[in-house]
Amino acid sequence: MIMIKELQWDSAFFKKKIGTLIVDAIEVKNLSSTIEKARNAGFHYLTFKTKSFDMPVIQALESAGFSLTDIGVTFRANSDIFSSTASPKTMKWRKSLRVAGFRDIPMLRTLIKGLFPQSRFYHDPFFSKKDADNLYQQWIENSVKGTAADIVFCVDKAGFITCRKKDKLSGEIVLIGIGKRTRGKGLGTVLVAQAMQWFRDKGMRTVTVRTQLRNPDAMNFYIKLGFLVKEYDLIFGNKL
Ligand SMILES: CC(C)(COP(=O)(O)OP(=O)(O)OC[C@H]1O[C@@H](n2cnc3c(N)ncnc32)[C@H](O)[C@@H]1OP(=O)(O)O)[C@@H](O)C(=O)NCCC(=O)NCCS
Structure with a gap:
């Protein structure tokens, strides 16, 4: 299941609608339709945070237009x-x-x-x-x-x-x-x-x-x- 949760504080602060992906497991086909829905719902930016170096997940994100912005330790x-x-x-x-x-x-x-x-x-x-x-x-x-x-x-x-x-x-x-x-x-x-x-x-x-x-x-x-x-x-x- 993939959901988008609006980050209320971020949206208000940057004056642009910002959301985060909430996923159980990323499936490529669902990911692109979720992004389309987000675009239609007026989102300008989506983030996704993961604590695992799971290559299929990373490849799915990259194919859907996501890029790596930070590695936290x-x-x-x-x-x-x-x-x-x-x-x-x-x-x-x-x-x-x-x-x-x-x-x-x-x-x-x-x-x-x-x-x-x-x-x-x-x-x-x-x-x-x-x-x-x-x-x-x-x-x-x-x-x-x-x-x-x-x-x-x-x-x-x-x-x-x-x-x-x-x-x-x-x-x-x-x-x-x-x-x-x-x-x-x-x-x-x-x-x-x-x-x-x-x-x-x-x-x-x-x-x-x-x-x-x-x-x-x-x-x-x-x-x-x-x-x-x-x-x-x-x-x-x-x-x-
Ligand atoms: C990281 C930071 C908090 C360290 O504070 P500081 O007052 O400079 O650190 P201290 O003088 O207490 O240093 C303690 C030890 O840390 C290590 N250390 C500190 N700065 C270091 C550096 N630039 N490179 C390598 N080691 C470093 C050293 O081992 C040092 O011990 P020593 O003086 O006996 O060699 C400071 O450099 C800073 O504010 N940086 C910018 C903001 C930042 O990056 N914050 C953390 C991100 S969450």
Whole structure:
């Protein structure tokens, strides 16, 4: 069975009707008729996310006009991987770190611009660079307001991390970003340590974080901190 579910938030944000395919198993003949139905229903763009490297499925998607837009890698760690980051190098970050509040929104909207060039939104021609910039700015604002994250920690004009509870025992780092001039100075480590403490305090034992395969710096960062690869995903897009 193949269905299309409208992504309401995405449609409203990009002002174009966007949907995602929900499938049990992809059958080529059904896929092309589903896409025709989507086109007739006014969809401009369809996405499809899969966690398996199933060649018949990938070939069916490609024949129906989908292209690969992103390969995600999800890392997982126990929330107790490290409890202290005390070192002279990180002292100044630990002192200036705070929970982000509404007054930090303008600073965070400025800081986040251009921090995630590896994201699919900057590579898929369906989205303009302005769309992608706006998306991240709205995302960090919604995180502080509590609709896209449960808590945001930040250091003024330097970096931030957003944390979300997934279920009783597990949490997720949704976004982490350090300003270009501040990278490699231990702030990312301090922010992850702070996030891990928050997850532990809330009873969450495991923490996941997703990044892109095209972002080896971030993957090395998570590996250095003790995360291991949990799974990968492939995201396809089709401009109708
Ligand atoms: C990835 C990121 C969060 C790392 O933050 P950071 O403050 O620069 O990292 P730290 O200084 O705490 O580095 C900790 C360790 O991670 C590893 N690491 C960090 N940046 C790295 C890089 N560019 N290449 C390889 N390893 C790196 C190093 O082993 C480093 O330890 P060391 O300094 O003892 O060698 C930061 O570079 C960033 O914000 N990048 C852009 C946004 C992004 O890609 N976010 C993640 C996507 S979800």
